[in-house]
Amino acid sequence: MGEKERNVDKIERAVNDFGGLVRDFRLKNNLSLLDWSEIVGYSSSYCWRIENDKRNPDMDTRVVFLTKGMCWSTEDIYGYLEWVISKKVLEKN
Numbered sequence: 001m002g003e004k005e006r007n008v009d010k011i012e013r014a015v016n017d018f019g020g021l022v023r024d025f026r027l028k029n030n031l032s033l034l035d036w037s038e039i040v041g042y043s044s045s046y047c048w049r050i051e052n053d054k055r056n057p058d059m060d061t062r063v064v065f066l067t068k069g070m071c072w073s074t075e076d077i078y079g080y081l082e083w084v085i086s087k088k089v090l091e092k093n
Contacts (some may be wrong), residue, residue, distance in 0.1 A: 007075075007076060007079065008079075010076070011076065011079045011080050011083055012083070014062075014066065014080050014086055015080065015083050015087060018050070018057070018062060018065075019051045019052060019053045020051070022036075022047075022050060022051055022065055022069070022070075023051040023052075024037075025069070025070050026051070026069075028041050033047055033048055036069065039062055039068060039069050040069045041064065041068070042061070050065075051082050053062050059081075059084070061078075063077060066080065
């Protein structure tokens with residue numbers, strides 16, 4: 001699988017399973033909830049609620065998690081935002 005396909009897969013996962021993506025990234029990188037919360041600047045309890053689908057974070061929070069926490073590129077963030085917007089348009093129609 002090429003890099004472009006991997007990027008599409010991670011963007012799709014971020015749109016459809018944001019909390020799971022964050023949790024898997026954190027665990028893969030051996031980060032505790034406290035470590036993660038310090039990186040992204042949110043409380044560990046809030047991060048836990050996001051990971052376990054108890055909270056639906058706003059777009060600003062999602063972008064912070066993806067950029068500060070997971071080091072997503074500007075291109076990946078644009079792709080993510082485009083995908084979210086497209087999904088919302090389709091849901092309205």
